[in-house]
Structures are given as structure tokens and as C-alpha cells.
Amino acid sequence: MTVFEALNSQTLPLRLGGTAAILDRVGVDTSAWKIREVGDGNLNLVFIVDGTKGSVVVKQALPYVRLVGESWPLPLKRSYFEYQALVRQQERDPGMVPEILHFDREQAIIVMEFLTPHIILRKALIEGQQLPRIARDLGLFTARTLFRGSDLSMETRKRKEDLALFSDNVELCDITENLVFSDPYYEATLNRHTTPQLDGIVRELRADRDLKVEAQRLKHLFASNAETLLHGDLHTGSVMVTPEETRVIDPEFAFYGPMAFDVGMLLANFWMSYFSQAGHEKDGDRADMRDYLLDVVVGIWDTFRDEFSRLWHTERNGILYQRTLFEDRGDALGSTQALDEVLQSIWTDMLGFAGVEMHRRILGLAHNADFETIEDADLRARCEAKALKLGRHLAVNRRKIHSMAEINALAGRLEKEIVA
Template identity: 75%
Template sequence: MAKNASFEALTVETLPARLGALETLAGHLGKDVSAWRVREVGDGNLNLVFIVEGEKGSVVVKQALPYVRLVGESWPLPLKRSFFEYHALVRQEARAGKGSVPAILHFDEAQALIVMEFLTPHIILRKELIAGRQPPRIAEDLGLFVARTLFRGSDLHMTARERKVDLALFADNVELCDITENLVFTDPYFEATLNRHTPALDPLVAELRADRDLKVEAQRLKHLFAANAETLLHGDLHTGSIMVTDADTRVIDPEFAFYGPMAFDVGMLLSNFWMSYFSQSGHEQGGSREAMRAYLLETVTGIWSVFRAEFSRLWRTERTGMLYARSLFEDRSDALGAEQALDRVLHDLWQDLLGFAGVEAHRRILGLAHNADFETIENEAKRAVCEAKALRFGRHIAVNRRTIHSIEEVNALAALIEKGAYS
């Protein structure tokens, strides 16, 4: 704890005095610190988040804590995770384009805090989906984001030296990787201390935890996650890490960033849309959600279609790294060979993303960190029905991922399960 001796957690009361001397904040908020209005809005598992409003505008201040906020001081975490979040945001903006993430205004490594643009009137995407709203741009924006960040952060695009230096920097994000390795791939499949689930799921949970094929597949995916440092990942890309308006989409909270398999970010993202799909019947008090379910499956199809198209475009125009060198293909008038290699890369990515999507559904229902799609369904019996469908769906796509050939096939499976025509 000695190395954190100078660290002091912010509060609503202390924030103005401690940050008031920063010229950047004065420029965005106004110099009269007494006029700043501070409110804490963080509802996540790890950090403090404040909105600060002044005469001239508003900012967000995010500060890491030396422990997991969801659990408390019994689970310590290094403050350095804010360092990784800062560097990930910088790289994501460079690779996906300005306006893809919040703009960074100030970073203080010692105090583990980032001051960034206040996104308004943006809403957390998960909240919009729970409310039954249908943001029109997310398939296009998210498909482009994942394609550009994953491709441009890999050996397909970066020089070998540049990527290895970057890999070394993010390799120190050990503790947050450990959280993912345990909470996603291992804990849901046995009686881990911090697990929790809806009691009515007990028989299905016992079935899944006795499922040898599922457990072997989950560990194969964990092996892939730990050993395949393909590209810089967001590391926690879900609908709670995305803020939207009808005209804009921003990705936030990349503190789990590290170098891992490309398929991980895509699988996590799509899984959260499929979970939203299965949760909709639990939110139908105000009327049918059939149109919302159709929208969610269309969004999944759109994200994957845009991802494939943009990844393929980048392959053909920006493949300047050490992998699949143009000197072996295009420079020898063998464009067809480059296309064959692209097909193989996308094929492997497709199979792996299905596996990651499946285990993500399991950990969000059986592990420590649940999501609001299901948690906000107050009727426990309805919640259990929705969660059981997502669990069965997750099991199928994880175990059978090598025999599933299209996004349409996966969506058709989801529709069958939702209708009760699959068991």
C-alpha cells in the first residue's frame, strides 16, 4: 500500500479544491471554483465517476480506486488501470477516428484520474435497449469501430517493433486480465464464492456445470484469450460501455485493454445484443417487444456485416504489417491468394467470436458481474425464463461454434429458443 500513499479518493466536496487549479478544467468549466456543481454518477463495478458543471461547460472526472468497488477493500486492485484506460482511449481515437471515444482533457497518473469530455445528451446504450428504444446508427458505428481498432492495432497493420513495444506496455495490465480470465472463463462453471444467480435456475445451472463439453470449450477459449496476443482489445466491450444519441455513438471505459484475440471484442459485443434480445419479454409491461426483438437481431447482422466489409477493405488497403505480406501476394500478381488468406482469417475469427459470445452470456447470468438487461426484470420467475433461454443459447454457440456458418443461422437459433421451440 505504500506506493499509493499519496493517492486520495475524490469526493463531491473535495473535487473542486483539488482540481480547481488545472488550467484545462478552468478553460472548460470557468475559473470560479465555487460555481462548480459536482455530482457523483458512477454506478459501475470499479470506479468513481463525477460530472462537474461550471459557468462555461461540463466535464466528466473518472478516478480508479485501489480495490474493486463492487466488492470492497477485500479485493485490492492497482491504480495503474487508469493508465491503461488513458492509453487505450488515445489509441482508439487514432485508429477508429475522432469522435469515436470521449475526448481526453487531462490525465493524472498518480491520482489515477482522467478528465474527459462530458457526453450529452448521450445515454448508456444498455439503458436505451432496456427502455425499448432503437438507436439508428449503432450497427454501422460499432461495426466500423471494432474493425478499425482491431485491424489497426495488429500485426496486419503495425510494424513489428511498434506493436511489440505497445504489447509490452499493455502486458502489465495483469490484474484486470486476471479478473476476465476467472470471472468469464472459469467461475461460472463451478461454485465460486462470488457467483450468484436467480434461484429458479438451479437445475439448469447444475446441468451446465456438469457439462464436460461446455467446460472443455470454455477452457479452450480461456487458453486462446491468454495466449493469442493478436491486437489491442477494448477488453470489456458491451452495451454498458457505449453511449449513444440518434446521431452519435461513443465507446467508453477501456480499462481492461490488453493484447488478445481479435474475436474477443466482437464476441463480447454481439453477445450483449443477444442477451438483450432474450431479456425483452421481461420488459413487455408496456406492450409487445416483438419489433424490438427484430431490431436487435437486425443490429447483430448489421454489426457483423459492417465489420466484415470494413475489415476486408482495410486488409486490401492497409495491410502493411508483418503478417500476410503483400510481397507474397499482391506484389506477385496473386491478389486471389490474399483473398484466400482473408477468408481464412475471417473464418477463424467467426468461430472464435461465437465461443466468446457464449461464455459471456454465461458469466453475466451465473458469475459476479451481472447486467441490467436481466437484473431490472423485477418478476423473478420471468427473469429466470429469460435467463434460461440465454444460457441455453450460450451453451449451443460455444460448444457447436465450428458447425455454425452464418450470422443468420445464429439469429434463427435465437428466435427458436425465444419461441420455446428449442431445448
């Protein structure tokens, strides 16, 4: 029986110095290893290990939520789900996740490639950097992982085995179920928001029957619709970038859920970045950045839709919408009609998930740096209020919205305070 021990810079070389794959990458002289703990996330320990030959990242889960402390236990097995998700994402969109060098299930340790000079996408966007590749890379990543993890592509026996495996990631699903879909909409203990500036709109949203019903419909969908293996936490803090490369990290929330969830959460974070730019602006210098962010949203969705459609026509080898019923009978239009319905349903649900994600980041426990780093509370609240309004519009009207152009035009009008 092995005992879990949280790593520190002294014990790390003892624990990992015998693993060939790590020695190969870092260098065999463990006494020369330089070890820094750099974890700034909410949950885990993260070390960078530099040696004579190179560097690796060592990520270790703790048996509790790091942000809160031992009073909020969280099982180590999330590291196992993260590892399993990384393996599948690498198969489904090669090169988009970090290379894994070593996994220790008992100690909840994943040792992986050190990405450099990559930085967290959220940080880059706060700084006003325009990354030219992200729209295409993230559109492809979502389309490929979501399509290839579903009954559209997989052998259904394998998908059902995976469904069973990931259904044990119940504690992390529970976090999403509560923090995203419910807590923001009542006075939950862990909530906070910019107060008193947002008190009025927060009161309004929590009294908004249509919004709360939609949020719960979306929770129902999230909890029931085990359609594909999701990343589960795909926001701009889970993406590392250089101008030349995009990588997706941290899939410990992975589980089988609705395709629309990953896409919706991701787009929400770009719309929030859009509204937060005013808080980081000097002399109106973020106008281009705002245009860029709306272009990214369009680009991700268009790429997702195009790649999903390409896979539909070329890799639809699962039990759903079989060729036997359509193409093989000369009815390719039948399969296209079905594709249109599937995409329409992803679109509608994606807008809803985007809406609630925007709310929970401003009203719930886990805020994001885009807004949090705006020191002037009045200014921050003005930015946040716009995101709250767009979120409400998307969640409640998701079945009636026709195009990204329409949403981005509304975002522009909210930004200029033409509508409120």
C-alpha cells in the same frame, strides 16, 4: 512522493482547478462548479462537474473494487491503461471515444468530455429504444481498432512495445480470466444465479464436459493470443448513445488479446438484450425491438467484416500477409484466400466468446441490468434460461455454425420455446 487521495466534491476543485484545459471547458470560477458523483459502475468514482461555461467528467480509479470494498484490492494503474487505450482508440477510429482533457497518473484521474444527452446503450435497450447508428458505428469501431492495433497494420516493434506495456494490466486480465471463463462453470464463491428456478439448468451446464472444455480452450486463446489491443470489456454498458451518435467508453480492461474477444462479448450482449425483452414487455410491445436487436447483430458483424476486408485490401502494411507475396506478384486472390481464413477464424472464436459471455452474466458475479431489472424471478429465469441455452450452443458448436441468419433463427425458436 505523492499520496493517492480519493476525490470528493470538496477536494476536486482544489485538485483540478489549476488545469487550463479543464478551466477552458468548465469555466474559471471554480467556486461556481457543481459537482455530482454519479458512478454506478463496479470499480471507480465518476463525477460530473458543471461550471459557468460547460461540463466535464472526472473518472478516478480507487485502489479496490468499489462494488466489493477494500477487501478486494485493485491497482490504480488500471487508470493508466485506460488512458493509453483511449489515446490509441482515438487514433484508430477518431471521434468514437470521449475527448481526454487531462490525465493524472499518480491520482489515477482521467478528465474527459461530458457526453450529453448520451445515455448508456444498455439502458436504452432496456427501455426499448432503437438506435439507428449503433450497428454501423460499432462494426466500424471493432474493425478499425482491432485491425489497426495488430501486426496486420502496425510496425511490429511498436506492437511488441505496446504488448509489453499492456501485459502489466495483469489484475484486470485476471478478473476476466476467472470471472468469464472459469467461475461460471463450477460453484465459485462469488457466483449467483436466479434460484431455485435456474438450479436445474445450472447443474446441467456445470456437468457439461464439452462446454467446460470449450470454455477452457477459449481461456487459453484469451490468455495466449496477443493479436491486437482489445477494449477488453466491450459490452452495451460501455457504449453511450444518442440517436445520432455512438461513443465507446471505459477501456480499463485493455490488453493484447484475440480479435474475436471484443466482437464476441459485444454480440452476446445484444442476444441477451433480445431474450430480456420479454421481461420488459407490455402487451407484446417488444416484437419490433426483438427484430431490431437481431438486425443489429447482423449489422455489426456485416459491417465488421466489410470494414476489416476494406482495411485488409488498403492498409495491410504490417509484417503479416505482405503484398510482396501476393498483390505485387499479381496474386490478389492469394491475399483474399488468406483474408477468408482470418475472418473464418475470427468468426469461429467470436461465437465461442459470445457463448461464455452469456453464461457468466447469468451465472457469475457480474450480472447485467437487462435481466437484473426484471423483478418477477420466474419471468427473469425464463429469459435467462434461453440465453444460457444459446450460449451453450454457440460455445460448443462454434466450428459448425455457418451464418448469423442461422443463429438468429435459433434465437427466435428459443424465444418462442419451439426448441429448448
